[in-house]
Amino acid sequence: MNTSTILDATSGVASDSADAASSEQRIAIIGMGAMGRRVVSSLRAGPFGRIAIAGLDPYADANALKVDLDVDLFANLDDLMAWAPTVVVECAGHTAVEGVVAQCLERGVDAIVASVGALSSDELRARLHQAQEIGGSELIVVSGAIGGxxxxxxxxxxxxxxxxxxxxxxxxxxxxxxxxxxxxxxxxxxxxxxxxxxxxxxxxxxxxxxxxxxxxxxxxxxxxxxxxxxxxxxxxxxxxxxxxxxxxxxxxxxxxxxNPLPDNPKTSWLAALSIEDAILRRLQHVI
CATH class of the missing domain: 3.30.360.10 (Dihydrodipicolinate Reductase; domain 2)
Known part of the structure; x- marks a missing residue:
């Protein structure tokens, strides 16, 4: 069931609520590759299109992201934290879970993780659990390319x-x-x-x-x-x-x-859709 369709089909209440959610939530995407850009594009096209979005990626083109997707780009975590995200969304692979997500959780920022494979490490799972306790934050793991x-x-x-x-x-x-x-x-x-x-x-x-x-x-x-x-x-x-x-x-x-993601044949389209769904469910909870 398409969440965006449901919201678009309602009256102005949904639109007003979406605007309210947009003003309260600030989403940071870790990794602005094919999957990260796909997630942002989907958000921009939906009922929460005006929400504040930033990216963390030292290799991405800041000017292009600002013009094409209205994304503020940062090259290091401290600058991103100064932007004050309410949730970070990992789209960059296992090393990002190890090197960035734990720090965000410790600083009280919730995280949505796509690279579930990183959690095969007992040590990392323990570290992330501790980080949640320190920051009072929440870790959400998406189902990715699998369902049920x-x-x-x-x-x-x-x-x-x-x-x-x-x-x-x-x-x-x-x-x-x-x-x-x-x-x-x-x-x-x-x-x-x-x-x-x-x-x-x-x-x-x-x-x-x-x-x-x-x-x-x-x-x-x-x-x-x-x-x-x-x-x-x-x-x-x-x-x-x-x-x-x-x-x-x-x-x-x-x-x-x-089917593969159109911009990256090595990634399943469903993996990107699962991230988008997790973000939308979070935003709807705010409504």
Whole structure:
């Protein structure tokens, strides 16, 4: 269901409320690459289009972002904090979670994290938890390229016996990963398993592909108990994610076939949409 459509279809009350939310909330995007720009573009086109937005990215073009998206750009965290964001949205990868998000939480600024794979580190999870306690802030982790995790999380109440994740991508999509050195990706002509093990092991060996498996592990039974199989499959042209969970509650099966983000074929469009949804839900809560 499209949140923006619902708000646009209402009377002037929604518009007035959106303006009020815009004046109270200040959103900072960490990383102004394809995903960060996509998130800002979506916000600008929706009912909260006039909300204050800043970016943290030392490599982005400040003039272009200001002209095209009305984004104030900062190159360091101290300057961004002086801008006084009410929430930061991480769109920059694992190192941003480690190096920036914890500091924001400690300073009392809520954070929305897209790079869930970073949370495979016990040490980092503990640090982020401590940062929330120090700053009285909130950490929101989005589901990214996978869905149905609310049901998986709810199933924990009855006790989950097993969780299995299977990821399939075209062989070329595994270039630049450890599979690139172990397999002749160009020669793969049938579905081939490139990794089989735990979510903890997959996050360590395939960090660029860890976001989905990490999200499943966090929602379910943890990194060491979640079984992961990753495949190079020439029969698919999208990123395919399958989750199976069993327990006293019954059996859960999830399958998604994700199209890539138009501006970045290595990123699922659904991952960007999940960030946009988290921001909109936060803004609607203000209304």
């Amino acid at each position: 995790l609310d049901a998986l999380s709810a199933a924990r109440g009855s006790g989950i016996e097993s969780v299995r994740y299977v990821g399939r991508k075209p062989p070329r999509a595994w270039s630049g990963t450890p599979a690139d050195g172990e397999f002749d990706l160009a020669a793969i002509d049938k579905p081939t398993v490139i990794f089989d093990g735990t979510a903890a092991e997959s996050a360590r060996l395939y960090p660029k592909n860890a976001n989905v498996t990490a999200a499943v592990a966090i929602a379910g039974i943890g990194f060491d108990k979640t079984h992961v199989t990753m495949m190079a499959d020439p029969s698919v042209n999208k990123n395919v994610h399958e989750v199976e969970a069993k327990g006293p509650f019954g059996q859960l099966n999830i399958r998604l076939e994700n």
